[in-house]
Amino acid sequence: MRTGMFWVSSSSRLPDAAGWMARLALGVIFLRMGLQKAQHPDEFLKLLHAYGVLERFLPLAWIAALLPWFEATCGVLLLLGWRVRGTLPLVAAMLGVFSLLILQRALELSGATGMPLCAIRFDCGCGNGEVAVCRKLLENGLLLVVCGVGFLGRSR
Amino acid sequence: MRLLLNEMLEVLVVGLLLALVANQVSPRGLSLRRDYFKAASRASHGGSATQREAPDGPATRIPGTVSAEEALRWFEDPGRLLGRVIFVDARKESAFREGHIPGAIAFDRFHPELTLPDVVLAATHAEMVIVYCLGGACEDSHHAADQLVEAGLDRAKVLVYAGGISEWTRRGWPTERGDRGVGAPHASPP
Structure with a gap:
């Protein structure tokens, strides 16, 4: 059976517990990250501006004003177990887009400074201040895996 | 597949509606209609700036900015004490309270409705308005200066101190903590 981006057979479905833990973990993380950014949307706006890419697609003020609250809403939905199947692909999309942006900016900085990619640190606007790029990308990769686990799991 | 897309659309619409309401209600919310980086986009399209001289000093090398000296x-x-020269601090309020150039007026460019009237009132009577922020990569002073000009100030008298408060304190020049004019004077370590 094909559901969304995943091929799932009834026998390959992950146990309920894994899906349950995945959605709770993602829920806590997204609620926390969203609320942190929502407290300082002006700072988030400046960090988004530093990417120099997003304004080509949407006004930056919209993204800075709405994305933190949208993330927090996704977090609440995941914690409550409502519309989990619809929320997880959106969460994964946000993670994917921001991972690409972080990578692109890190490559630019690496090229400009001559520093190795994994030595680059900057505030990616992820809600945790300045971070090491490679670690952040690894974290996001793990969160994408957790999204997959939550999606494949039965917990909804 | 269709069910999944419907559910995603539902989450998207509900999430964005809630986000709109939350941003509207939040005292820190941003205006969705404002371009907060207008100065940058204009500069990239060849916007012009002004060149001024400091008292007894040479012409500024970078148009629209002043050096630390x-x-x-x-x-x-002496005109500063009479309000003919004013400094405008374009950082957020908490940073302003931690230390600013003595007598500087706080201006939060992200929430101009709170402080713009006070700044414009003071700046209208001034002959020189010097805007600063943290310095370094901070662009807030440039954008704040642009907002002041948009609010009706003569562009020729609005200058940016690009070195900002970082450079000012690094040189050991005086700062003031707390509110404007009533804050505790503080000598920065050189």
Whole structure:
């Protein structure tokens, strides 16, 4: 059976517990990250501006004003177990887009400074201040895996 | 597949509606209609700036900005105490309270409705308005200066001190903590 981006057979479905833990973990993380950014949307706006890419697609003020609250809403939905199947692909999309942006900016900085990619640190606007790029990308990769686990799991 | 897309659309619509309401209600919410980086986009399209001289000093090398020495000369100008020279601090309020150039007026460019009237009132009577932020990569002073000009100030009298408060304190020049004019004077370590 094909559901969304995943091929799932009834026998390959992950146990309920894994899906349950995945959605709770993602829920806590997204609620926390969203609320942190929502407290300082002006700072988030400046960090988004530093990417120099997003304004080509949407006004930056919209993204800075709405994305933190949208993330927090996704977090609440995941914690409550409502519309989990619809929320997880959106969460994964946000993670994917921001991972690409972080990578692109890190490559630019690496090229400009001559520093190795994994030595680059900057505030990616992820809600945790300045971070090491490679670690952040690894974290996001793990969160994408957790999204997959939550999606494949039965917990909804 | 269709069910999944419907559910995603539902989450998207509900999430965005809630986000709109939350942003509207939040005292820190942003205006969705404002371009907060207008100065940058104009500069990239060849916008012009003004060149001014500090008292007894050479012409500024970078148009529209003053160097640290020039900023200090304006600070020491007797006209500052009479309100003819004013400094505008474009950082957020918490940073302003931690230390600002003595007598500077706080201006939060992200929430101009709170402080713009006070700044414009003071700046209208001034002959020189020097805007600063943290310095370094901070662009807030440039954008704040642009907002002041948009609010009706003469572009020729609005200058940016690009070195900002970082450079000012690094040189050991005086700062003030707390509110404007009533904050505790503080000598920065050189």
